[in-house]
Amino acid sequence: MSTSRPSYTAFAQRYAIAIALVLMVIVLSLMSDAFLTWRNITNILNQNTPLAIMAAAMTFVIIGGGFDLSVGAIFGVAGVCCATVALAVSPAVGILIAPLVGLILGIGNGVVVTRLNVHSFLATLATGLVFQGLAILISDGNLIPVRNDTFTWLGRAQYFGVNVAVVVLFGFAAILTIVLTQTGLGRRIHAVGGNQQAAELSGIRVDRVRIATFAISGLAAGLASAITVSRISMGQPSAGAGMELQAIAAVILGGTSIYGGEGAVWRSVAGVMLLALINNGFNILNADPFFKDLATGVVILVAVGLSVAGKRQ
Amino acid sequence: MAAAAMTGREETAPVADRLSLSHVSKSFYGSEVLHDVTVGFRPGEIHALVGENGAGKSTVGKIAGGFYDATKGEILYEGRPVGAWNPVRALEAGVTVMHQELQVVSALTVAQNVFLGIENMRLGLLRNDEADRIAEIQSICGFDLDPNARAGSLSIADQQKIEIMRALARNAQVIVLDEPTSSLTYDEIERLHATMKRLRGDGRTLIYVTHFLDHVLEVSDRVTVLREGSLIRTSDASGETKASLIGAMLGGGEQEIVYPELPPAPAAEVAPLLDVRGLKTATGVVSADLTIRPGEIVGLLGLVGSGRSEIARAIFGADQALSGEVRLNGRDYADRSPEASVRRGIAFVPEDRRGQGLVLSSPTRANITMASLPAFLKGGVIRRRKELENVRSRIAEFSITPSDIDGDIRNYSGGNQQKVLLAKWVTIEPSLVILDEPSRGVDIGARRRIHDFVVEQAARGEGVLLISSELEEVLGLAHRAYLVHEGRTLREVVPAETSMEEVLRTLFQVDAQADGPSAASS
Numbered sequence: 001m002s003t004s005r006p007s008y009t010a011f012a013q014r015y016a017i018a019i020a021l022v023l024m025v026i027v028l029s030l031m032s033d034a035f036l037t038w039r040n041i042t043n044i045l046n047q048n049t050p051l052a053i054m055a056a057a058m059t060f061v062i063i064g065g066g067f068d069l070s071v072g073a074i075f076g077v078a079g080v081c082c083a084t085v086a087l088a089v090s091p092a093v094g095i096l097i098a099p100l101v102g103l104i105l106g107i108g109n110g111v112v113v114t115r116l117n118v119h120s121f122l123a124t125l126a127t128g129l130v131f132q133g134l135a136i137l138i139s140d141g142n143l144i145p146v147r148n149d150t151f152t153w154l155g156r157a158q159y160f161g162v163n164v165a166v167v168v169l170f171g172f173a174a175i176l177t178i179v180l181t182q183t184g185l186g187r188r189i190h191a192v193g194g195n196q197q198a199a200e201l202s203g204i205r206v207d208r209v210r211i212a213t214f215a216i217s218g219l220a221a222g223l224a225s226a227i228t229v230s231r232i233s234m235g236q237p238s239a240g241a242g243m244e245l246q247a248i249a250a251v252i253l254g255g256t257s258i259y260g261g262e263g264a265v266w267r268s269v270a271g272v273m274l275l276a277l278i279n280n281g282f283n284i285l286n287a288d289p290f291f292k293d294l295a296t297g298v299v300i301l302v303a304v305g306l307s308v309a310g311k312r313q
Numbered sequence: 314m315a316a317a318a319m320t321g322r323e324e325t326a327p328v329a330d331r332l333s334l335s336h337v338s339k340s341f342y343g344s345e346v347l348h349d350v351t352v353g354f355r356p357g358e359i360h361a362l363v364g365e366n367g368a369g370k371s372t373v374g375k376i377a378g379g380f381y382d383a384t385k386g387e388i389l390y391e392g393r394p395v396g397a398w399n400p401v402r403a404l405e406a407g408v409t410v411m412h413q414e415l416q417v418v419s420a421l422t423v424a425q426n427v428f429l430g431i432e433n434m435r436l437g438l439l440r441n442d443e444a445d446r447i448a449e450i451q452s453i454c455g456f457d458l459d460p461n462a463r464a465g466s467l468s469i470a471d472q473q474k475i476e477i478m479r480a481l482a483r484n485a486q487v488i489v490l491d492e493p494t495s496s497l498t499y500d501e502i503e504r505l506h507a508t509m510k511r512l513r514g515d516g517r518t519l520i521y522v523t524h525f526l527d528h529v530l531e532v533s534d535r536v537t538v539l540r541e542g543s544l545i546r547t548s549d550a551s552g553e554t555k556a557s558l559i560g561a562m563l564g565g566g567e568q569e570i571v572y573p574e575l576p577p578a579p580a581a582e583v584a585p586l587l588d589v590r591g592l593k594t595a596t597g598v599v600s601a602d603l604t605i606r607p608g609e610i611v612g613l614l615g616l617v618g619s620g621r622s623e624i625a626r627a628i629f630g631a632d633q634a635l636s637g638e639v640r641l642n643g644r645d646y647a648d649r650s651p652e653a654s655v656r657r658g659i660a661f662v663p664e665d666r667r668g669q670g671l672v673l674s675s676p677t678r679a680n681i682t683m684a685s686l687p688a689f690l691k692g693g694v695i696r697r698r699k700e701l702e703n704v705r706s707r708i709a710e711f712s713i714t715p716s717d718i719d720g721d722i723r724n725y726s727g728g729n730q731q732k733v734l735l736a737k738w739v740t741i742e743p744s745l746v747i748l749d750e751p752s753r754g755v756d757i758g759a760r761r762r763i764h765d766f767v768v769e770q771a772a773r774g775e776g777v778l779l780i781s782s783e784l785e786e787v788l789g790l791a792h793r794a795y796l797v798h799e800g801r802t803l804r805e806v807v808p809a810e811t812s813m814e815e816v817l818r819t820l821f822q823v824d825a826q827a828d829g830p831s832a833a834s835s
Contacts, residue, residue: 182694182695182697183690183693183694183695184686184687184689184690184693184694184695185693187675187679187682187683187686187695188686190672190674190675190679191672191675191679191683193674194672194673194674194675195668195669195671195672195673195674197668197669198668198669198670198671198672198683199672199683200631200651201629201631201651201661201663201669201670202651202655202683202684202737203651203652203654203655203656203684204652204683204686205652257674259674260674261672261673261674261675262674
């Protein structure tokens with residue numbers, strides 16, 4: 001009975017990323033025999049797991065009407081904590097401490113954004129710098145190598161040709177999707193991002209909801225960091241530099257509205273994969289990296305254009 | 314009055330149209346909202362477009378102004394097809410639209426706003442001569458704004474003047490006014506009408522899109538009635554009455570607005586549901602005292618800016634109070650917040666439906682259960698079936714169209730959007746319902762449903778606080794009403810025992826005593 005009539009732009013915003021991804025796979029398969037192999041595909045997935053986890057959570061922040069520019073720095077803090085604790089206590093505790101650190105810093109972000117009542121763009125730009133300093137403080141500016149086979153399980157282990165990290169990504173994205181679409185929190189995030197005043201006047205505790213989005217984003221940055229540190233056996237204070245922008249780009253590429261209120265987790269993950277395939281394609285072509293950045297930029301511009309299109313009727 | 318003579322009342326010598334739509338149709342997302350409309354707008358006339366919400370009157374105005382493309386048909390200016398028509402081309406040709414939401418840059422001065430984009434330059438530098446140039450335009454309109462005042466500090470009525478002057482600065486010959494009076498006071502509307510008549514006398518064409526039929530009959534030369542996207546008729550306003558227009562809009566015979574019968578007022582000794590004493594806020598409430606008993610409909614009568622909305626917001630907890638006491642069911646309710654109010658069963662339908670009421674990016678379903686979400690959760694997860702059952706029954710109860718549970722409310726008419734809001738608040742099973750301008754900008758059918766809603770709530774034993782700019786509405790629906798002026802509740806009236814004239818006179822006399830005849834302008 002529910003037959004809605006979605007507009008073409010709405011349809012494009014929803015499925016353009018899937019179509020683009022399929023087209024990209026077809027093009028790359030035609031261009032190279034080496035592309036469409038199990039090994040290459042799982043490799044690409046595996047390599048991009050940390051970014052995809054961060055983008056999945058960034059979706060929450062953006063739907064909730066914010067931006068989180070500090071996730072790259074949280075990635076760094078969580079990473080050095082992870083490595084330090086793994087050495088000092090045990091590898092397992094090290095792995096677990098990273099998402100916890102991320103969660104705490106994320107809650108800190110949320111509190112700063114809601115208490116200071118400044119745009120999250122500015123607030124997290126500042127907290128990001130603070131966190132970056134924190135990461136250097138903890139690590140003394142050094143790389144922290146962790147030579148331990150148990151420690152590398154999360155980042156490197158494979159079962160039946162599937163990486164543990166990829167399973168973590170799909171599990172995390174599935175949980176976030178359920179939270180976003182089936183729970184009261186998900187509903188409230190949509191409401192707060194769509195119209196904060198209306199949400200507040202409906203009795204929704206707007207601040208709590210916004211803090212929750214930043215907490216989830218921080219947690220994800222910590223989890224992503226644990227995977228990376230485990231994979232390269234190394235805690236690096238500046239390892240996450242630039243990841244925040246890539247994550248935001250992927251979310252927007254996925255068609256989540258930059259104005260908040262609308263979006264989906266799977267599309268952000270697909271956005272990461274599209275960026276990865278563009279990258280992979282240029283590697284296969286052995287082209288100048290300049291063209292890679294240029295192409296990536298153009299694709300993001302098209303996505304942004306689509307997300308503001310359809311205003312004129 | 315020379316203006317009226319100029320336009321001519323006899324139809325014998327037809328005046329050539331300045332701007333006309335010829336067999337214009339318009340579709341949104343494949344559904345046609347305007348069917349084969351042909352209408353012409355003449356020089357020197359005020360031409361009203363009326364119809365229910367969703368009838369297409371705003372759409373006609375926006376097509377004329379180039380804001381929407383016509384799907385079929387032609388637009389002619391001075392008899393010639395205009396080709397590609399957009400706001401820029403329209404402006405060049407002399408057609409401008411004054412939107413419901415004003416397009417004023419609040420940080421700039423009046424003069425800078427008027428000449429925005431058409432400043433005089435010398436060697437690429439601003440000449441800053443706007444203040445001089447504005448004098449001529451002010452004299453055409455009969456305005457007297459300070460050219461150096463910041464636009465943001467002015468009232469809505471004065472900001473509208475900026476928009477009118479902006480149109481004149483671009484030598485606009487056709488001005489489309491889209492619902493310009495919805496946030497104006499009585500005096501301000503009178504003055505706007507005087508300006509419109511002046512511009513008509515000047516030979517300009519004014520297209521007046523409005524819900525207020527009294528205004529239409531007062532200033533228009535011709536009226537075009539639309540119904541469900543079709544043109545019903547274009548006729549001389551002098552030959553129409555309010556009843557004949559309503560009849561044409563609804564498609565039946567002549568109809569009057571009839572208010573539903575009120576349930577009996579609760580006895581005076583019934584303990585109050587809400588008791589407010591000496592409420593004061595930073596938003597302009599100086600001292601408000603009022604009581605509402607269970608089953609009672611209480612109105613606030615006041616002009617825009619009198620503080621009536623602010624009283625409602627402070628009771629609900631949307632604004633903080635500086636002092637005063639609010640008791641709910643006999644208990645002190647000091648720690649007010651929207652969240653606490655919703656939990657205690659207070660519903661609040663705000664004045665600004667799209668800005669504060671609805672989340673337009675969320676579907677109908679999410680909007681309807683937004684305030685009562687905890688009731689639909691189990692372990693944090695939404696109980697889908699329970700939610701769907703509730704949403705379906707609410708959609709049926711309020712006959713919301715489209716009836717799609719996941720409908721995109723951005724495309725709903727004002728009336729249906731308002732019904733979604735009412736459905737949202739019914740779902741919390743409130744004991745007190747606060748309605749601020751519940752029927753502003755909605756069609757007659759939805760208005761009736763809203764009036765029935767008010768009476769239904771009272772009959773169920775809930776208290777209702779009703780605020781409306783339309784005095785008739787408050788008088789027709791309230792058991793008691795308070796006169797509100799400059800942030801104070803002055804005195805109580807019982808509408809059933811008070812004539813409309815008496816209340817009106819009291820209300821405007823209050824105004825005159827307080828600060829002279831120009832109380833309405835800021």
